[in-house]
Amino acid sequence: MSLDYVKFSGGFEKFMPKEYRDMVEHGPFGKKISVSQMGSFKEILEEHPMCAGCAMTLFIRLAIIAFPNPEDTITVGTAGCGRLAISQAAIPFVYGNYGDQNGVASGLSRGLRLRFGDKPKDVVVIAGDGGTADIGFQQVLHSWFRKERFTTIMLDNEVYGNTGGQESGMTNRGAVLKMAPLGKKFEKMDMLQMAKVAGCAYVATVVPNNPRRVESVIKKAVLIAREVGSTYIQAYTSCNIEYAIPTDKVMEDAKTVENDRYQFTEYVSDEAKQYLTERYGYKDYLPKPAASAAIPNKA
Numbered sequence: 001m002s003l004d005y006v007k008f009s010g011g012f013e014k015f016m017p018k019e020y021r022d023m024v025e026h027g028p029f030g031k032k033i034s035v036s037q038m039g040s041f042k043e044i045l046e047e048h049p050m051c052a053g054c055a056m057t058l059f060i061r062l063a064i065i066a067f068p069n070p071e072d073t074i075t076v077g078t079a080g081c082g083r084l085a086i087s088q089a090a091i092p093f094v095y096g097n098y099g100d101q102n103g104v105a106s107g108l109s110r111g112l113r114l115r116f117g118d119k120p121k122d123v124v125v126i127a128g129d130g131g132t133a134d135i136g137f138q139q140v141l142h143s144w145f146r147k148e149r150f151t152t153i154m155l156d157n158e159v160y161g162n163t164g165g166q167e168s169g170m171t172n173r174g175a176v177l178k179m180a181p182l183g184k185k186f187e188k189m190d191m192l193q194m195a196k197v198a199g200c201a202y203v204a205t206v207v208p209n210n211p212r213r214v215e216s217v218i219k220k221a222v223l224i225a226r227e228v229g230s231t232y233i234q235a236y237t238s239c240n241i242e243y244a245i246p247t248d249k250v251m252e253d254a255k256t257v258e259n260d261r262y263q264f265t266e267y268v269s270d271e272a273k274q275y276l277t278e279r280y281g282y283k284d285y286l287p288k289p290a291a292s293a294a295i296p297n298k299a
C-alpha cells in the first residue's frame with residue numbers, strides 16, 4: 001500500500017488492461033486532486049452496482065476524491081449498500097462482519113502504525129446507519145472512547161436499505177417504511193452528541209449536494225485522525241428506493257433535508273484546531289485579532 005503498488009512492474013505495462021493503465025497515468029495517486037476537477041481525471045470509484053440516483057454513491061465518490069493520500073488509504077466497511085460501491089474502488093477495502101468495522105479498523109490502524117511508523121496510512125470506516133448506530137454501536141463507541149486514530153463515516157440513509165426497509169436507530173420518529181408499517185415509535189439517535197461525549201476530536205454533518213463542503217470535512221477528519229484521535233462524519237445519503245424519492249428529485253430532497261434537519265455542523269476540538277493550524281497551515285482556527293478599541297467621539 002503505497003504509490004508503488006499502482007505502478008507497473010518492468011515490462012508488464014503493455015499487458016495491463018486499459019482501465020488499469022488509465023488509473024496509473026490519469027488517476028489521482030500521488031497528486032493533489034480536488035472535486036472541482038471531476039471529469040478531468042480517472043476516478044478511483046467509477047463503476048458500481050447501486051440503484052440509479054442513489055445519493056450514497058455520489059457521497060462515496062466525493063469522499064474518495066477528498067482523501068488526502070488515496071494511495072496510502074484503506075477503507076473498512078461492512079454489510080449494507082455502501083460496501084457494494086466501496087468494494088469496486090481502486091484502493092484497498094477490508095470487509096468486516098456486520099457491525100465489526102470499528103473493531104477491525106482499530107486493529108488495522110494500530111498494526112499499520114507498528115509497521116510503517118510515522119508514515120501516514122489512513123484508515124477510513126464507511127458504514128451505514130444500521131451498521132454504525134445499531135449493530136456496530138458498541139464497537140463504534142468504544143473505538144471513540146479509546147481515541148483510535150481513524151475516521152468513521154456514517155452513510156445515514158435513515159433505513160436498512162440493503163435488506164428492504166427496516167427502521168434503524170437513525171430513522172426519524174413516525175417514519176413509515178416497508179418493514180416498519182406502523183411508523184417508528186422512537187426518536188432518531190443523536191450520534192453527533194454521543195461522538196462528542198465519547199471524545200471525538202472532529203464531528204461534522206454534511207449532505208452530498210455540496211461537494212466542496214464534503215471535500216473539506218473529509219480532508220479535515222482524515223488529517224486529524226492521523227495524530228489527534230477519532231473523527232466522525234455523519235452524511236445524509238438518502239435511499240431513494242425505500243423513501244420513494246424520484247431519481248430526478250434526489251438532490252432537491254438533500255437540499256430540503258439540509259435546510260430542515262440536517263444543517264451543516266462542525267465541531268473541532270481545541271487540540272485538533274491547533275494541529276490543523278500548525279501542521280497543515282489551516283488559517284480558519286487562528287485566534288481572531290481583538291477588535292480595535294472604540295475611538296472616543298471628540299465632538
Ligand SMILES: Cc1ncc(C[n+]2csc(CCOP(=O)(O)OP(=O)(O)O)c2C)c(N)n1
Pocket residue numbers: 079080081082097098127128129130131132155157159160161162163168
Ligand atoms: C450479522 C448480520 N446480520 C444481518 C445481516 C443482514 N444485513 C445485511 S445489510 C443489513 C442492513 C444494512 O443497513 P445499514 O447498515 O443501515 O446500511 P444500508 O444498507 O442502509 O446502506 C442487514 C441487516 C448481515 N449481513 N449480517
Ligand code: SF4
Pocket residue numbers: 050051053054055056081157161162238239240241242
Ligand atoms: S437501496 Fe437505497 S441506499 Fe441502497 S443502493 Fe438503492 S437507493 Fe441506495
